[in-house]
Amino acid sequence: MFLNRILHSIFVLWGLSVFIFVISRIVPGDPARMALGARASEEVLQRFRIAMHYDKSIVVQYYYWFKDVLHGDFGISIITKHPVLEDISRVLPASLELTIFAFIFIIIIGITIGVISARYHNTWIDNLGRFAAYFGIVTPSFVFAIMGMLIFCYILEVLPAMGRLSPELIYPPKITGLITIDALIQGNYIVFFDAIKHLILPSISLGLLGMASDARITRTSVYNNLGKDYIIAAQSYGIPDRVIMFRDLLKPSLIPVVSLLALQFGSILSQAFLVELIFNWPGFARYGMTAIIQKDLNAISGVVLILGIFRICGNIIVDFLVGLLDPRIQLIKERSE
Numbered sequence: 001m002f003l004n005r006i007l008h009s010i011f012v013l014w015g016l017s018v019f020i021f022v023i024s025r026i027v028p029g030d031p032a033r034m035a036l037g038a039r040a041s042e043e044v045l046q047r048f049r050i051a052m053h054y055d056k057s058i059v060v061q062y063y064y065w066f067k068d069v070l071h072g073d074f075g076i077s078i079i080t081k082h083p084v085l086e087d088i089s090r091v092l093p094a095s096l097e098l099t100i101f102a103f104i105f106i107i108i109i110g111i112t113i114g115v116i117s118a119r120y121h122n123t124w125i126d127n128l129g130r131f132a133a134y135f136g137i138v139t140p141s142f143v144f145a146i147m148g149m150l151i152f153c154y155i156l157e158v159l160p161a162m163g164r165l166s167p168e169l170i171y172p173p174k175i176t177g178l179i180t181i182d183a184l185i186q187g188n189y190i191v192f193f194d195a196i197k198h199l200i201l202p203s204i205s206l207g208l209l210g211m212a213s214d215a216r217i218t219r220t221s222v223y224n225n226l227g228k229d230y231i232i233a234a235q236s237y238g239i240p241d242r243v244i245m246f247r248d249l250l251k252p253s254l255i256p257v258v259s260l261l262a263l264q265f266g267s268i269l270s271q272a273f274l275v276e277l278i279f280n281w282p283g284f285a286r287y288g289m290t291a292i293i294q295k296d297l298n299a300i301s302g303v304v305l306i307l308g309i310f311r312i313c314g315n316i317i318v319d320f321l322v323g324l325l326d327p328r329i330q331l332i333k334e335r336s337e
Contacts, residue, residue: 005319009312016308017069021062024297034078034295069305075298079290084302087287092306093177094164095276095283099268100178101199102207106264110211111257114218115250119241121223129215136212142274145205149278152201160198162280169194202279206272210264214257221253262314270307 025031032048033040040048049055053064068075074084117129153161164179165171169191172182180199183192225231226249234244272285284303291299 005316009316012312013305013308017066017305018062020301020304021065022058024301025058025061027295027297031297034297069301074302074305077291077299078296079294079299084298087299088284088302088306089177091282091287092284094281095269095272095285097164097178097180098199098202098206098272098276098281098283099265101203102210102268103261103265105203105207106210106214107261110214111218111254113211113215114220114257115222115245117215117219118222118226119245121219126219129219133212133215133219136208136215139208141205141208141271142278144208145201145275145278148201148205159201160194164195164198164281165191166194166198202275202281205278206268206275210268213260213264217260218253218257221256222249225249225253259318262311262318265310265314269310 032045032052032054036045036048053061072085074088076082077084077087080087113129113132117126117133120126148159149161152159160166172179172186172188172191175182175185179195180192183189183195231244231249234248235241270285270288272281272283273289275281276283276286284306287299288303288307290296291303
C-alpha cells in the first residue's frame with residue numbers, strides 16, 4: 001500500500017509538471033524577451049530561443065525542460081540572474097523555520113483548546129475556547145500581523161518588528177539554514193533566543209487560522225467520542241477521567257485533526273507571502289510571489305513543483321500516522337487496493 005501511494009504521488013508530480021510547463025508557455029509574452037530584457041537585439045533573442053529550444057514544438061520543449069528538472073535544473077531566474085534552485089535553497093530554510101514554528105503553535109494551542117472545550121462543554125470555558133476559535137477564523141493573518149506589530153513591537157516594545165535576527169548579531173554558520181537549529185547545534189544561545197523572539201509574532205500570525213480550525217475539529221471530535229460506549233464503560237469502572245482522556249479518547253479523536261494537518265502544512269508554506277512581507281522575512285513564499293508578479297517563468301515552475309512535493313509528502317506522512325492511530329483504516333485501504 002505504501003509503495004502504491006508513492007507511485008501515485010510520482011504520477012501526480014509528473015502531471016503537475018506538465019500543467020506548469022503548459023501554463024508557462026501559453027502565458028502572453030515572449031519568454032526570450034522576458035529573460036533577456038527589452039534592449040536585447042533580435043539576433044541575440046534568436047540565439048537564445050535556439051539554445052532554450054523555443055524554436056521547437058512544445059512536446060520537444062517539454063522533453064528538454066523535464067530532463068533538466070530531473071537533474072535539479074529549473075533554469076535561470078530573470079530577477080536574480082542566479083539558478084532557480086540556488087535561489088530556492090537560499091530562501092526555503094527561512095520559510096521552513098517560520099512554517100515549523102507556526103505548525104507547533106497550531107498543534108499545541110489548537111488541540112489543547114479543542115480538548116479543554118470538549119471536556120468542559122457548555123460552560124464558560126467552552127464558550128471562551130469557541131470564541132478564541134472564531135476569532136482565529138474571522139481574523140486574516142495579515143490583520144493580526146499588523147495589530148501584533150503595533151501592540152507588541154511599537155507600543156509595548158517587547159518583541160522585534162522585522163527580520164530573522166537583530167542587526168547587531170551575526171548569523172551562525174549555515175548547517176541547516178534554520179537559525180534556531182544552527183544556533184543550538186553550535187551552542188550560541190544568544191542568537192537562539194533572539195531568533196525565537198523574531199519568530200513569535202510571524203508564526204502566530206501565520207498559524208492563527210490553522211489553530212482555530214484544529215480547535216473546532218478537535219472539540220467536535222472529542223465531544224462526539226465522549227458518548228461512545230467504550231468511554232461510558234470505562235467511566236462506569238471508575239477509571240479516572242485523565243486516564244480515559246489520554247488512553248482511550250484522545251487517540252481516535254485526533255484522526256480528523258491529523259488528516260487536516262497535512263493540508264495545513266502545505267497551505268501555510270504557500271500562503272505566507274503577506275506575513276513575510278509585513279515582517280520583512282526573506283522567505284520562499286515572498287520569492288514565489290515576486291516571481292509571479294515579474295513573470296519569472298523558471299522561478300514560478302520551481303516554486304510550484306517544490307510546493308507540490310511538500311503537499312504530497314505531507315499526505316503520505318498523514319496516511320502513515322492515521323494508520324498508526326487506527327489500524328482499521330489501514331486495513332480498509334489495503335483491501336480497497
